[in-house]
Amino acid sequence: MKKLFTFLLLLGFVLSVNAQFRDDLDNKVSVREGFLNPETSNNLFGFIDPSKFSMNHQVSMSYSAFAGQGVALGVYTNSMRYDFSDNFNFQVDASIVNSPYNTIGDGFTNNINGIYLSRAAVNFKPSENTRISLEFRQLPGGYYNNYYNPYYFLSPSFERETRMQQLQETK
Numbered sequence: 001m002k003k004l005f006t007f008l009l010l011l012g013f014v015l016s017v018n019a020q021f022r023d024d025l026d027n028k029v030s031v032r033e034g035f036l037n038p039e040t041s042n043n044l045f046g047f048i049d050p051s052k053f054s055m056n057h058q059v060s061m062s063y064s065a066f067a068g069q070g071v072a073l074g075v076y077t078n079s080m081r082y083d084f085s086d087n088f089n090f091q092v093d094a095s096i097v098n099s100p101y102n103t104i105g106d107g108f109t110n111n112i113n114g115i116y117l118s119r120a121a122v123n124f125k126p127s128e129n130t131r132i133s134l135e136f137r138q139l140p141g142g143y144y145n146n147y148y149n150p151y152y153f154l155s156p157s158f159e160r161e162t163r164m165q166q167l168q169e170t171k
Contacts, residue, residue: 052083071108072101077118087125093118 058077063070077095084090095118099109121135 048082054081055079068103070101070103071099073112074098074100089123091119091121091123093120 056079058079059075060077061072061074063072065071075095075097077093079091079093081089081091095116097112097114097116099112102108117136117138119135119137121133124132126132
């Protein structure tokens, strides 16, 4: 008897039961009205208008070979723009950079892989011939170390090149 009661109890939990009141037969509820409220505006939080927002995506992949070294680089950039008015807008470019393969070393991979705020800008155009732009940029260091980079002499590749030159001079 105890096993039968346990079985019926478990069966009762597993089976689903649908029911409704007889008074509710004439009142049909629209599923769409449950999700969409036509009385609210289309603006997010009441002030962000989706028609003034634009988003673009860019994917680039490259391979560079130089001085006996090779670097594969993939970059995904998401560009967003919101126009507050005809002469005032805000732009953001966020990038994900990844080097899946290189012969330079793990230090290069660790330094260049990551998420960057490539560009954040507030643009204002008060008149036809005047434009004011306030920008922030965060870009990875040079994809390769060149002599024009002010921090070139502090980089690991400079030390490696210096050691190689010293070894060649001693031979």
